[in-house]
Every structure is written in structure tokens, then in C-alpha cells.
Amino acid sequence: MIIGVPKEIKNNENRVALTPAGTAEMVKRGHEVYVQTTAGNGSGFTDDDYTTAGAKMLPTIEEVYAIAEMIIKVKEPIEPEYKLIRKGQILYTYFHFASSEELTQAMIEREAICLAYETVELDDRSLPLLIPMSEVAGRMSVQEGAKYLEKTYGGYGVLLGGVPGVTPAKVLIIGGGIVGTEAAKMAAGLGADVTIMDVSLKRLRYLDDIMPANVKTMMSNEYNIRDMIQTHNLIIGAVLIPGAKAPKLITRDMLPTMRPGTVMVDVAVDQGGCFETTKPTTHDNPNFVIDGVIHYCVANMPGAVPRTSTLALTNATLPNAIQLASKGWKQACLDNIPLRKGLNVVNGKIVYKEVAEAFDLPYVPVETVL
Numbered sequence: 001m002i003i004g005v006p007k008e009i010k011n012n013e014n015r016v017a018l019t020p021a022g023t024a025e026m027v028k029r030g031h032e033v034y035v036q037t038t039a040g041n042g043s044g045f046t047d048d049d050y051t052t053a054g055a056k057m058l059p060t061i062e063e064v065y066a067i068a069e070m071i072i073k074v075k076e077p078i079e080p081e082y083k084l085i086r087k088g089q090i091l092y093t094y095f096h097f098a099s100s101e102e103l104t105q106a107m108i109e110r111e112a113i114c115l116a117y118e119t120v121e122l123d124d125r126s127l128p129l130l131i132p133m134s135e136v137a138g139r140m141s142v143q144e145g146a147k148y149l150e151k152t153y154g155g156y157g158v159l160l161g162g163v164p165g166v167t168p169a170k171v172l173i174i175g176g177g178i179v180g181t182e183a184a185k186m187a188a189g190l191g192a193d194v195t196i197m198d199v200s201l202k203r204l205r206y207l208d209d210i211m212p213a214n215v216k217t218m219m220s221n222e223y224n225i226r227d228m229i230q231t232h233n234l235i236i237g238a239v240l241i242p243g244a245k246a247p248k249l250i251t252r253d254m255l256p257t258m259r260p261g262t263v264m265v266d267v268a269v270d271q272g273g274c275f276e277t278t279k280p281t282t283h284d285n286p287n288f289v290i291d292g293v294i295h296y297c298v299a300n301m302p303g304a305v306p307r308t309s310t311l312a313l314t315n316a317t318l319p320n321a322i323q324l325a326s327k328g329w330k331q332a333c334l335d336n337i338p339l340r341k342g343l344n345v346v347n348g349k350i351v352y353k354e355v356a357e358a359f360d361l362p363y364v365p366v367e368t369v370l
């Protein structure tokens with residue numbers, strides 16, 4: 001198969017979807033790999049690294065899209081890329097469709113085969129292609145939160161761990177999955193007083209068992225959230241209902257009850273965000289303030305640490321990419337049920353129920369397109 005790897009064009013997105021090592025694996029199996037010039041630079045890979053591994057370099061994004069049967073990307077296509085996508089072309093990348101009707105409509109119109117990393121799902125309901133980036137974003141959410149708690153950034157002016165004689169800062173994490181767990185480990189390691197909320201009692205029981213003593217657990221419900229946000233300095237939004245729009249757990253009316261200088265990091269922003277006041281931001285301009293509450297809502301947090309993130313992401317995405325290239329998307333998705341769950345929009349039809357529901361659009365079961 002002919003594989004294309006474009007350079008990411010989202011703001012400050014320095015990850016790349018295929019490494020030189022991945023290129024060599026593809027070429028070894030007889031596939032042709034075309035990489036856009038400098039696509040790997042932000043992650044520490046030169047054009048020479050790619051050509052040595054067997055790739056051919058193309059100078060423009062237009063040429064990469066024009067030649068490729070399968071595009072391997074990191075972030076969802078954005079407006080300038082829509083017109084480059086061809087009918088029947090495979091797009092293997094993050095999409096987060098439920099947060100963007102515009103993107104959903106564009107992919108329906110282009111009649112592409114959209115395989116979304118974030119909905120590939122194993123039998124145990126884990127999301128193997130989201131996990132590595134959730135690990136990065138969860139860990140980063142605490143370092144970003146700590147930074148914005150500094151007075152210079154408008155924060156409340158507390159050090160997460162406190163010091164002897166001064167109590168630590170309070171961190172509330174809503175959602176105890178991958179992002180929430182990694183955030184809790186980081187915040188706890190810095191000495192903060194941490195509470196994790198989730199709706200799954202089973203998950204809270206597990207977290208209670210494995211977390212250090214400065215991490216407590218609490219059932220997530222509106223009453224508890226309203227109570228806790230009044231006293232917590234850093235609030236991290238980390239909920240997910242796979243494929244669906246995130247529920248709004250902190251609403252506009254709750255903000256005046258919080259202390260000025262409280263920091264809210266909405267990691268769930270890529271699924272629409274779990275705070276009502278969330279708006280997607282970029283690494284260039286990551287935060288905004290409402291009622292004295294600092295919001296950080298960057299939808300591609302891992303893009304800021306591209307070396308770590310590219311290696312972590314491609315460790316997870318490469319095996320499926322090889323199957324897609326070697327078998328074609330239909331056979332690969334017939335043979336591999338977890339990968340099949342990644343199909344969201346195929347030949348102009350929405351085949352992932354939660355995406356159709358998010359916009360009240362027609363849904364067809366994935367089996368009908370295979």
C-alpha cells in the first residue's frame with residue numbers, strides 16, 4: 001500500500017504519526033512510505049532518518065495526500081486539509097468527531113474511510129490508542145496546573161506540595177481513568193492533597209487500593225462537585241464516555257462559588273470538555289479567565305512534548321497501521337474487532353453510534369459497510 005505521512009498543521013503540533021523505525025517496518029513488508037519534508041523534525045527525526053529507513057520525501061502536503069492510499073496522522077484534519085482528502089482514502093488518526101459537527105460533515109462529504117484512534121477498543125473496554133496520550137496529558141495537566149497557580153499567571157499563589165508548617169494545595173480530579181490516574185500520581189508525588197472522583201465505584205475501589213495516602217476517592221455527583229470546587233485550588237477534568245460528547249459537570253453558575261485564582265484544566269476538551277465554560281485553546285494561547293477562574297483547555301496537550309509523545313503514540317498505533325496496510329481496511333477490520341471499533345465515518349456514512357447521536361445524524365451499523 002502507498003502510505004502518506006503529512007506534517008501536522010495544528011497549532012504547535014510537533015508530533016509525527018510514523019517514526020523512522022515504523023517506516024522501516026512498513027518498507028520491509030513491501031509498502032511505499034511518503035513523508036512530507038520536515039514532518040519529523042519537531043520530534044527529533046530528520047529527513048535523512050526517514051530516507052535511510054526507506055521513505056521517500058515529498059515537499060508539500062498536497063503531494064502527500066495526492067499519492068497516498070492511507071494517510072497516517074496524529075491530529076484530526078483541519079479545514080485546509082479537507083479538500084485534499086479523496087473518496088475511499090483511509091485516514092488513520094485522532095478525530096474526536098463528537099466535538100465537531102463541521103469535521104463530521106466534512107468527512108461525510110469527502111467519503112473517506114475514517115479510523116479514529118480514540119475509539120479503537122479492546123474487549124476489556126480499554127482504549128489502547130488513546131491510553132499513551134492520556135498518560136502524557138494526565139501527567140502534563142499537573143505541571144500546567146501548577147504553573148498557572150503561580151501568581152504571575154493570575155493563580156491563587158499556592159505551591160502544590162506546600163512546605164513544612166504550611167498545608168499543601170488541594171487538587172480535585174474528576175474522572176479516574178487513565179488521565180485521572182496519571183494526574184493523581186503526579187500531584188500526589190508533589191505532595192498535594194488530592195481527591196479523585198468517578199461514577200464507577202469499582203474504579204474508585206481500585207484507586208483507593210493503589211494510591212498513596214494523600215489521594216482520597218469520592219463519588220462523582222453534582223452535590224459533591226459543587227461542594228468540593230469551593231475549596232480546591234486545581235481542578236482537572238478527565239472524564240470520558242467513549243466517542244460521545246463529554247457531560248458538563250462544572251456549570252457556569254458554579255464559577256462564582258470558586259476562589260479567584262482557582263485553575264481548571266479541562267483535558268476532556270477534545271470531546272467537547274466537561275466544564276460548561278470550556279473553549280478549545282492552543283499552546284500559543286492556552287488559557288483564559290472567567291470570574292477569576294483560570295481555564296486551560298488545550299486540545300493537543302501531548303503536542304508540547306513531541307519527542308515523548310511521538311514515541312509513545314507510535315508504539316501503540318504501528319501494529320494496526322501494519323494490518324491496515326497489509327490487508328486493506330476491510331479485511332483488517334473484519335479480522336480485528338478492536339480495530340473495527342475505530343471506524344467512525346465510512347464512505348459518507350456515520351458508523352459509530354455516539355457520533356451520530358451527538359449531532360442527530362443518521363447512523364448505520366458498521367457491519368453494513370464491511
Ligand SMILES: NC(=O)C1=CN([C@@H]2O[C@H](COP(=O)(O)OP(=O)(O)OC[C@H]3O[C@@H](n4cnc5c(N)ncnc54)[C@H](O)[C@@H]3O)[C@@H](O)[C@H]2O)C=CC1
Binds near residue numbers: 203247269270299
Ligand atoms: N487534551 C488533550 O490533549 C488530551 C485529551 N484526552 C482526553 O481526556 C479524556 C479522558 O481520557 P481517559 O482518561 O483516557 O479516559 P478513560 O476512559 O480512561 O477514563 C474516563 C473516566 O471518566 C469516568 N467518568 C465518566 N463519566 C463521569 C462523570 N460524570 N464523573 C466522573 N467520572 C466520570 C469513567 O468512569 C472513566 O473512569 C478523553 O476525552 C480523552 O480524549 C486524552 C489525551 C490528550
Ligand SMILES: CC(=O)C(=O)O
Binds near residue numbers: 133134299300303
Ligand atoms: C488524544 C488527543 O487528542 C491528543 O493526543 O492530542
Ligand SMILES: [Mg+2]
Binds near residue numbers: 270300301
Ligand atoms: Mg486532543
